[in-house]
Amino acid sequence: MATKIGVPVEPAAKPVTLSKEEILRYSRHLIMPEVGMDGQLKIKQAKVLCVGTGGLGAPLGLYLAAAGVGRLGLVDFDVVDSTNLQRQVLFGNSDVGKPKILAAANRLHDLNPDIRIDTFETELTSANALEIFKDYDIIVDGTDNFPTRYLVNDACVLLGKPNVYGSIFRFDGQITVFGYPGGPCYRCLYPEPPPPGLVPSCAEGGVLGVLPGIVGTIQAAETLKLILGKGDPLVGRLLLFDALGMKFRELKLRKNPDCPVCGEHPTVTELIDYVQFCGIRGEEAPSMATNVPEITPKNLKTRLDRGDDLYILDVREPHEYQICNLKGHLIPLGELTRRVNELDSSREIVAHCRSGKRSADAVEFLQKAGFKKIWNLKGGILAWSDEVDPSVPKY
Amino acid sequence: MAVKVMIPTPLRAYADKKDSVEVKAATVAEALAALTGQFGDLKKHLFSDDGKLRSFVNVYVNDEDIRYLQKDQTAVREGDTISIVPSIAGGARN
Numbered sequence: 001m002a003t004k005i006g007v008p009v010e011p012a013a014k015p016v017t018l019s020k021e022e023i024l025r026y027s028r029h030l031i032m033p034e035v036g037m038d039g040q041l042k043i044k045q046a047k048v049l050c051v052g053t054g055g056l057g058a059p060l061g062l063y064l065a066a067a068g069v070g071r072l073g074l075v076d077f078d079v080v081d082s083t084n085l086q087r088q089v090l091f092g093n094s095d096v097g098k099p100k101i102l103a104a105a106n107r108l109h110d111l112n113p114d115i116r117i118d119t120f121e122t123e124l125t126s127a128n129a130l131e132i133f134k135d136y137d138i139i140v141d142g143t144d145n146f147p148t149r150y151l152v153n154d155a156c157v158l159l160g161k162p163n164v165y166g167s168i169f170r171f172d173g174q175i176t177v178f179g180y181p182g183g184p185c186y187r188c189l190y191p192e193p194p195p196p197g198l199v200p201s202c203a204e205g206g207v208l209g210v211l212p213g214i215v216g217t218i219q220a221a222e223t224l225k226l227i228l229g230k231g232d233p234l235v236g237r238l239l240l241f242d243a244l245g246m247k248f249r250e251l252k253l254r255k256n257p258d259c260p261v262c263g264e265h266p267t268v269t270e271l272i273d274y275v276q277f278c279g280i281r282g283e284e285a286p287s288m289a290t291n292v293p294e295i296t297p298k299n300l301k302t303r304l305d306r307g308d309d310l311y312i313l314d315v316r317e318p319h320e321y322q323i324c325n326l327k328g329h330l331i332p333l334g335e336l337t338r339r340v341n342e343l344d345s346s347r348e349i350v351a352h353c354r355s356g357k358r359s360a361d362a363v364e365f366l367q368k369a370g371f372k373k374i375w376n377l378k379g380g381i382l383a384w385s386d387e388v389d390p391s392v393p394k395y
Numbered sequence: 396m397a398v399k400v401m402i403p404t405p406l407r408a409y410a411d412k413k414d415s416v417e418v419k420a421a422t423v424a425e426a427l428a429a430l431t432g433q434f435g436d437l438k439k440h441l442f443s444d445d446g447k448l449r450s451f452v453n454v455y456v457n458d459e460d461i462r463y464l465q466k467d468q469t470a471v472r473e474g475d476t477i478s479i480v481p482s483i484a485g486g487a488r489n
Contacts, residue, residue, distance in 0.1 A: 169483040174483060
């Protein structure tokens with residue numbers, strides 16, 4: 001798609017220049033004709049908002065700050081925990097327990113003290129998104145959940161701002177630029193999110209630590225290209241990255257004339273309730289099967305201790321079983337349909353997984369298959385570790 | 396006509412962990428029917444109860460979205476690649 005690129009950057013009140021120190025710092029940019037003094041001044045005047053300072057936000061923040069983006073906004077309300085360090089390279093051991101936004105701002109300020117860093121330690125919501133976005137030229141979506149992704153998209157479309165999009169799962173990445181004038185938006189690609197529980201979440205899937213590094217740096221490259229107005233932006237193209245096959249593929253993305261937010265007759269003309277739109281009632285209930293019979297870890301322990309004949313069914317994957325297990329019979333959820341004959345419906349069965357979501361689906365399936373004496377271990381092996389046996393590692 | 400169907404990572408658990416499957420089909424609908432015939436568990440992830448392709452799953456023939464071709468009646472030719480591209484959100488644990 002031949003698109004004239006570049007975002008309008010407001011002229012500064014007084015002429016922007018580079019100091020002698022900045023000229024030295026950015027010399028590898030300045031000696032390239034595609035950037036040069038004009039380009040570096042554009043970068044200096046640019047205002048970019050990174051939504052999320054996690055796996056994608058880390059390389060984004062680092063490279064945009066290093067490149068000299070004059071004003072960098074960061075939105076996050078999370079706290080650094082030790083499971084973040086496998087991929088969120090903005091943070092170190094000493095940051096565990098600190099607000100991400102604080103640790104990120106400190107690191108980026110150290111990397112480049114000349115730039116302005118705005119911090120928004122808040123959850124992005126329909127009430128604050130437009131207000132936060134309005135001062136920025138480009139929004140970069142480094143979030144990790146569907147409600148926020150639809151919110152970022154709609155706010156960008158309503159404000160006419162480009163949305164540099166990246167998302168990841170296991171070894172796969174998707175990258176594109178939405179919300180560019182004349183180009184498609186996220187809803188053109190996916191009008192609706194998947195219902196909770198239908199597509200495996202990253203909790204079950206995991207993510208290769210370096211993957212957000214690759215996807216986030218591609219987002220950073222697209223952001224700098226938009227600022228400079230150089231090259232072919234990822235507008236109207238969805239870049240798919242497969243780290244296992246080490247392949248990039250490109251699919252055509254079209255603007256949908258019937259799109260509810262950017263189409264010819266939009267029905268979404270203001271921000272909506274995205275949590276409701278995505279069908280998630282709080283973070284605790286993302287499973288489709290919510291009304292299955294449950295047993296608490298403590299009750300299970302009591303019953304096992306007194307010698308009740310309980311059959312433990314573990315519906316996780318074999319590699320998870322290796323991390324820790326309750327000596328249950330392993331049938332991964334995806335194989336349950338064809339291996340159901342391994343189970344004896346006359347015995348009492350307790351199904352479990354890591355957190356209780358997959359096993360709830362398993363219990364629902366087995367109930368439909370005629371199993372009567374079946375329970376879901378509430379909270380999964382994580383709750384077992386918390387409430388019964390702390391020697392079982394959590395993951 | 397032999398066509399290759401690319402299975403995305405989130406759905407491989409329901410397709411014997413395969414990343415692609417070769418099927419014989421003349422249209423996208425036939426290819427997806429052959430695929431779900433082979434892997435029954437995939438069906439509910441691709442289609443809603445009324446048999447429509449789910450709106451968070453896009454299907455491409457080579458690099459073109461079938462919504463802008465003839466939808467599931469889009470013809471496929473020998474050697475074409477059908478890609479199933481579901482929406483993914485990110486790296487969170489929730």
